[in-house]
Amino acid sequence: MLPTQRAWKGHIFIAASVDGYIARENGDLTWLTTMQPDTRHAPGHSGMDAPPTYEGFTAHISHLVMGRGTYEKVLSFDVWPYEKFTVLVLSTTLAHGADPRITVVRSITEATTFLDDAEASHVYVDGGQILTEFLRNDLIDDLTITRAPILLGQGLRLFHALPHDIHLTHLGTATFDTGMVATRYAIHRKQGEGS
Numbered sequence: 019m020l021p022t023q024r025a026w027k028g029h030i031f032i033a034a035s036v037d038g039y040i041a042r043e044n045g046d047l048t049w050l051t052t053m054q055p056d057t058r059h060a061p062g063h064s065g066m067d068a069p070p071t072y073e074g075f076t077a078h079i080s081h082l083v084m085g086r087g088t089y090e091k092v093l094s095f096d097v098w099p100y101e102k103f104t105v106l107v108l109s110t111t112l113a114h115g116a117d118p119r120i121t122v123v124r125s126i127t128e129a130t131t132f133l134d135d136a137e138a139s140h141v142y143v144d145g146g147q148i149l150t151e152f153l154r155n156d157l158i159d160d161l162t163i164t165r166a167p168i169l170l171g172q173g174l175r176l177f178h179a180l181p182h183d184i185h186l187t188h189l190g191t192a193t194f195d196t197g198m199v200a201t202r203y204a205i206h207r208k209q210g211e212g213s
Contacts, residue, residue, distance in 0.1 A: 024130065024133070024134060024157070025134070025137065025138075025139075026080075026081075026133055026134075026137075026138040026139055026140065026141050027139070027140050027141065027159045027160075028141050028143055028152055028157045028158040028159050029075070029079070029140060029141065029142055029143065029158070029159065029160055029161070029162075030142075030143055030144075030149050030152075030158055030160070030161035030162065030163075031072065031075045031076075031142060031144075031161075031162045032144065032149070032161075032162070032163060032164070032176065033050055033163075033164040033165075033166055033198070034163060034164070034165060034166070034176040035049070035165070035166055035168050035169060035170045035173070036165050036166070036167065036168065036169055037169045037170060037171065038175060038176045038177070039170045039172070039173035039174060039175060039176065040146055040173070040174050040175070040176050041091075041173055041174045042170065042172075042173045042174070043172060043173055043174065045087070045090075045091050045174070047091070049166070049168055049170065050166055053166060053167075053196040053197070053198060054196060055194075055195035055196055056195070056196065056197060059167070059193075059195060059196065059197040060193060061193075061195065062192070062193050062194040062195040062196075063192070063193055064190075064192040064193075065190055065191050065192065066190060067189055067190035067202075068190045068191065068192035068200075068202075069162045069164075069189075069190055069191070069192055069200045069201065069202035070162075070202075075142075075162065076102070076103075076142065078139065078140045079102075079103055079140045079141070079142045080103065080104065080136075080138050080139045080140055080141070081103055081104045081105075081106065081133055081136065081138045081140075081141045081142070082100055082103040082104070082105045082106070082141070082142045082143075082144065083105075083106045083107075083108060083129055083133075083141060083142070083143050083144070083148060083152070084105070084106070084107055084108070084143075084144045084145045084148060085107070085108050085109070085145040085147050085148040086107060086108070086109035086111065086112055087145060087147075087174075088144055088145035088148070089107045089109070089112075089120065098119060100119070103142065104121070104136065104138075105119060105120045105121070106120070106121050106122075106123050106129055106132060106133075107120045107121070107122050107123070108123050108124070108125070108126065108129055108148055108151075109122055109123075109124070110124055126151050126152070126155060126157075130155075130157065143157075143158065146174055146175055146176055146177065146178060147178060149161075149177075150177055150178040150179075150180065153177075153180060153184060154180060154181060156205075158205055159204065159205055160189070160202060160203060160204045160205065161186075161202070161203050161205075162200055162201070162202045162203075163176070163200070163201055163203075164198050164199065164200040164201075165198065165199045165200075165201075166196075166197070166198055167196075167197035167198070167199075184205060184206075185205075185206035186203035186204065186205065186206055187203060187204045187205075187206045188201065188202075188203055189202040189203060189204055190202050
């Protein structure tokens with residue numbers, strides 16, 4: 019675990035299939051981006067303390083950390099969706115300065131040092147391997163997972179192996195007319211533990 023007394027909060031906001039995949043093996047996301055309202059689903063509703071929308075979630079985000087695979091997927095989009103954030107891409111192969119919209123960092127230690135030095139406030143962590151690394155190093159404070167009503171059977175996993183159980187506190191759930199179910203959790207830490 020990284021020795022950091024961070025002032026920033028780490029957040030996960032991600033969608034996955036019911037069986038825990040964030041993309042097909044080839045990175046395809048059309049199964050997620052084509053979800054439409056359907057009267058066969060239970061009507062959408064928000065419970066008490068429901069998770070925020072993406073716009074609500076990103077309203078206070080100062081920095082975004084993603085892996086090379088996620089970055090390369092974003093490059094296939096029609097527009098760069100992260101203009102309002104300082105974006106770090108964790109990669110051992112990307113060249114520094116190749117894209118003025120990002121800062122390349124080589125390790126989780128380099129990423130956290132950058133965030134500490136930049137006086138980051140709220141950090142959005144995206145991509146299965148990167149969010150798992152942040153979880154392993156106790157750098158996440160809460161996570162919102164939206165489950166899409168589909169079983170993919172195989173693909174890129176939402177979470178990878180963790181060294182120990184991470185207990186969560188359920189904060190709220192919302193459902194949508196597309197059949198999506200968003201649930202927000204806080205990382206459950208014992209008193210005096212964590213940042």
